[in-house]
Amino acid sequence: MGEARAKLLARMGAVALATVLLQLSLLSHLDVAGGNADLLPLVVMSIGLLGGALAGAAFGFSIGLLTDLALMDTLGITSLVLLAVGYWCGRAREVHDLEGPLVPLAAGALATLVTLIGFSVLQFLLGADPPLGVTLLRQITATLVLSALLAVPVHWLVTRGIGGSLVASRPHRRRAYTTGGLSPLSSRSDGPISR
């Protein structure tokens, strides 16, 4: 393991720990319109968008495990949900090459929604009585709105913090299909053909 990789892992660990502490010690206490902002899926989303599917899934699993440990909750639930979130965010970045200022906002809202639904479904499957009805709907709506609002600044912070290292360590994306240089147009540029 190279030094850069170790540094990256240490940074990601620090981000995970800071996120869990911030979430459990602050954001979970701040009730806004019946819900709380959920930082975990946002950070996982951000790591997925920056580092790809593997990084997103691994980070989601790790931060979920850390959360469950900190909460002394049933292990594996949060890990399972967040690894799915991280993986799909990473895949979305890899396949669709998403760019633009609104991507974190949409991805954050979607990640939060998937987390909320996934967590509810798992809890339901494990036999918990879900708070169905208006309460749950209001909580999901409020959390969704708050998280969507936080998505852009969170993504900006994660990008500033570890984004560069993640992108550098990211495996090269597949090159787009080309004609193998047979076209005279392709000879004007050394980079990949713009799509």
Add this chain to the structure above:
Amino acid sequence: MHDKTVRRRRAVLGLLVVAALILLTASFGNAGGGLSAFQRGAAQVLAPIQEGASRALKPVRDLFGWVGETVDARGENEELRAQLRDARRDAAQFESAAAQNGDLRALLDFSESAGLDAWEPVSARVITRSPTVWSSALTVNVGSGDGVREGDAVVGAASEGDGGALVGTVVAVTGNRARVRVITDQDSEVSSVVGRTRSPGIVTTASAGNPRDLLMDFVPTEDEVEDGMRVVTAGTTTDESLPSLFPPGIPVGEITRIEDPGSETQEIHLEPYADLRRLEFVRILTGEVAAGAGGEVAADARADG
């Protein structure tokens, strides 16, 4: 290379999913086993960090809580203000109802004690009041359909809340409404006597629109009248063969001052007993006074047609 990457990705993903499911299953089914011990150990390690973070972030939580409480308090304040408005409205309605009840009870007691029941009193609610000082008139919610006719005497609650007093006369009637000319109206004249001396006179308004000042004219100058004496309806007119519009003995007012006493120009001022500004209910005496009976009731007359 690409296939290798894909295979690696899938393997890691599968590994993570399996690990999560194993953790979930083990954690869910094994309450006191090794995993639980690991979890407790991890929690023990994390506890001081969490506590430190919790303490460090407490001011932020407090700030947010303060903001939230302020917003809540503002909302609660609005709610309490609305409740206070409702309570005040209810209290006002209650007080009004209590006052009306008191007036009605006083009127009923007065009718009974003054022997006015023989005049077939009809209770009525005051629905309008003349807005000008030029005429002092009320409209009540009973009319000819209730047996009210022009000339009927009207009594109301006394301002002291004790008994009743003369209010005026019915001057116009429709099927369900009647107009009452109040004794402070410029055109009102009431044949009265000073209660103790039996000195006769005519009570008129002292100044138009002043509900607290009446004048008693044509009192014999040799009669000794004083402040504080009660003035009641005479029950007769100057022509004793003609009945008054008013039954005898209804309180009209109390002498408040006498200007030029004993002279031809003496003016006897009264303050009416009835609180003419705040009347809510009145009773209209629909019975008739028999001609020449000097105020005796002929309540049967109407029944006889």
